[in-house]
Amino acid sequence: MANTANNDGTVYLVGAGPGDLGLVTLRAKECIENADVLVYDHLANPDMLGWARDNAEIIYAGKQPGESRTQQEINALLIDKAREGKIVVRLKGGDPFVFGRGAEEAQEIANAGIPFEIVPGVTSAIAGPAYAGIPLTHRAHNSHVTFFTGHEDPAKTESAIDYAALAKLGGTQVMLMGMERLGAVTGEMLKHGVRGDLPVALVCRATTGQQETLTGTVSDIAQKALAKGFEPPAVAVFGGVVSLRGNLNWYEKRPLLGKRIVVTRTRKQASVLSNKLRALGAHVIELPTIRLEAPSNLREFAELVQDAHGYDWIVFTSVNGVEAFFDIFFKLYDDAREIGGVRIAAIGPATAQRVKDFHLHVDLQPEEFVAEAVVREFKKQGSMENERILVVHAEKARDVLPKELSVAGAIVDEAFAYRTVPEARDTSGARRQLAEHGADLITFTSSSTVENFLALGLPWPKGMRIASIGPITSKTVRDQGLIVDIEARRHDIDGLVQAIRELFAR
Numbered sequence: 001m002a003n004t005a006n007n008d009g010t011v012y013l014v015g016a017g018p019g020d021l022g023l024v025t026l027r028a029k030e031c032i033e034n035a036d037v038l039v040y041d042h043l044a045n046p047d048m049l050g051w052a053r054d055n056a057e058i059i060y061a062g063k064q065p066g067e068s069r070t071q072q073e074i075n076a077l078l079i080d081k082a083r084e085g086k087i088v089v090r091l092k093g094g095d096p097f098v099f100g101r102g103a104e105e106a107q108e109i110a111n112a113g114i115p116f117e118i119v120p121g122v123t124s125a126i127a128g129p130a131y132a133g134i135p136l137t138h139r140a141h142n143s144h145v146t147f148f149t150g151h152e153d154p155a156k157t158e159s160a161i162d163y164a165a166l167a168k169l170g171g172t173q174v175m176l177m178g179m180e181r182l183g184a185v186t187g188e189m190l191k192h193g194v195r196g197d198l199p200v201a202l203v204c205r206a207t208t209g210q211q212e213t214l215t216g217t218v219s220d221i222a223q224k225a226l227a228k229g230f231e232p233p234a235v236a237v238f239g240g241v242v243s244l245r246g247n248l249n250w251y252e253k254r255p256l257l258g259k260r261i262v263v264t265r266t267r268k269q270a271s272v273l274s275n276k277l278r279a280l281g282a283h284v285i286e287l288p289t290i291r292l293e294a295p296s297n298l299r300e301f302a303e304l305v306q307d308a309h310g311y312d313w314i315v316f317t318s319v320n321g322v323e324a325f326f327d328i329f330f331k332l333y334d335d336a337r338e339i340g341g342v343r344i345a346a347i348g349p350a351t352a353q354r355v356k357d358f359h360l361h362v363d364l365q366p367e368e369f370v371a372e373a374v375v376r377e378f379k380k381q382g383s384m385e386n387e388r389i390l391v392v393h394a395e396k397a398r399d400v401l402p403k404e405l406s407v408a409g410a411i412v413d414e415a416f417a418y419r420t421v422p423e424a425r426d427t428s429g430a431r432r433q434l435a436e437h438g439a440d441l442i443t444f445t446s447s448s449t450v451e452n453f454l455a456l457g458l459p460w461p462k463g464m465r466i467a468s469i470g471p472i473t474s475k476t477v478r479d480q481g482l483i484v485d486i487e488a489r490r491h492d493i494d495g496l497v498q499a500i501r502e503l504f505a506r
C-alpha cells in the first residue's frame with residue numbers, strides 16, 4: 001500500500017463492520033495498519049484502533065448528538081490530511097456505502113481530486129439479522145429484501161419513503177436508523193395495509209457483547225420498544241422470516257453474553273484473552289495499563305544474550321521475555337545454532353510455546369510459577385551445584401526465582417529483557433467506558449497488571465469482581481485489600497477463561 005503517486009495522499013473509505021472485530025475484512029485491517037491518519041465515528045468498534053501504528057494520528061469524528069463535528073468539517077479534514085500526502089483511513093460502521101453519509105464523503109473526496117478507495121464492510125443490515133438468528137431470505141417466506149432508512153434528511157418536507165409501495169412489496173424489510181420514529185413508521189405501514197401481526201424484530205447493538213433482540217409485531221413493537229427503553233443503534237427486521245429465530249437464535253445463547261469484562265494487558269497481548277472472551281459473547285473492555293519498553297540497560301541485556309551459549313540453562317519466565325531475547329539474538333546472529341548446547345527452561349505453557357515457535361526444544365517446563373516448585377523441577381534433572389543459569393525476565397521482576405536457584409547452588413545471572421511502563425493513553429476510550437458504564441469483572445494476568453491497574457487510580461466500578469490467573473497474582477490482589485472472586489486452576493489464558501465461565505455459571 002505504498003503511496004507511489006507523486007506523494008499524493010489517498011483516502012480509504014473503509015467499512016468497519018457492525019461491531020464484532022471478527023467481521024472486519026482483511027483489507028480493512030491492512031488499511032488500519034498502514035494509516036497515517038485514522039478518522040472514526042462512534043459506530044466503528046474502537047478496539048480496532050489498536051491495530052494502528054503507534055505514531056498514527058487518531059481522530060474521533062463524533063456523530064453522536066452533542067459531540068459531532070459537522071459533516072463539512074469531516075470532509076475538510078479528510079481532504080486536508082490527504083493533501084498533506086498522508087494515508088487517510090476513514091472508518092465507518094458497517095459498510096461505507098450503506099446509509100451513514102459515506103457516499104457524500106466519497107463525492108467530496110472525488111470532487112477534490114484526491115485518490116480514494118472504497119473498502120466494503122459487513123453492514124449491520126445483514127449482520128444484525130444474522131446474529132439474531134433471522135435469515136433475511138427463506139424460500140418459503142420471501143424472494144426479496146428491502147433496506148430502508150427510518151431517519152430521513154430533516155430538510156425533506158415529505159417522506160421519501162413510499163409506504164404504500166413498501167406495504168405492497170412485502171418480502172423482508174430491514175430498517176436502519178430512525179428507532180425514535182418507530183411508532184410513526186409502523187403507523188404508516190398499518191395505514192397502508194401491512195398486516196398487524198407481521199413479525200418484527202429489533203436487534204440492538206448487534207454483533208457486540210451487548211446485543212439484545214426484541215420481537216413483536218407491527219402493531220405492538222413500538223410500544224414494546226418504548227416500555228423496554230430500547231435504544232439505538234438498532235436494526236429493525238419486518239417479515240415472516242423473523243419467526244425462524246425460534247431455533248436459529250445462536251449468538252444470544254453464548255455463556256458470557258452481556259457480561260462486561262475488563263482485560264488489563266498490553267495491547268498486543270490482550271488480543272488472545274479478549275478474543276476468547278468475545279467468542280463466548282462477552283463485551284470486552286480492553287484496558288491497556290502497561291506498555292512494554294526496552295530495558296533501561298539494553299546494552300547489558302544484549303551482552304547477556306550474546307553470551308547465552310556459555311550458560312548451562314536459560315530460564316524464560318514470560319512470553320515477553322522470550323520475544324525480547326530472540327529479537328536481540330537474531331540481530332546478533334543469523335544462525336540459530338549460536339545458542340549452543342544451553343538447555344532451556346520455560347515457565348508456563350504459553351512461554352514454552354513461544355520458545356517452540358523459534359524451533360527450539362524446551363528441556364524443562366515447570367507448570368507452576370512458584371519459585372520453590374521450579375527449583376524442585378530443576379533438582380529432578382540432577383545437581384544444581386555450580387550450574388550456570390541465565391534467568392530472562394522483566395526489570396523489577398520479583399527476584400525469588402534467582403534467589404532460590406542460588407540457594408540450591410547454582411550461579412545465576414539475571415537478564416532484564418524489558419520493562420513495563422504505565423500506559424497513559426486512552427485511544428480506544430476504554431477508560432471513559434469503564435467510568436461511565438462499569439463492568440462485571442476484571443481479569444488480572446500478573447501481579448504487575450494488578451499494580452498497574454491500581455496505579456491508574458480509576459474509581460472501582462460498583463460490583464466489579466476479580467478473576468486472577470494464579471496464586472501469585474491473587475496474593476498481590478489481596479495485599480492491595482481486594483478480594484479474588486475466582487482464581488484459575490491452570491495458570492494460563494485458557495485456565496483463566498475456564499474459571500470465568502465457572503464464575504458466571506454459578
Ligand code: SAH
Binds near residue numbers: 019095100205
Ligand atoms: N453504514 C452502516 C449504517 C450507518 S447508519 C452499516 O452499514 O451498518 C446507522 C444505523 O446503522 C444505526 O442507526 C442502526 O440502525 C444501524 N447500525 C449500525 N451498527 C449497528 C449495530 N451494531 N447494531 C444495530 N444496528 C446498527
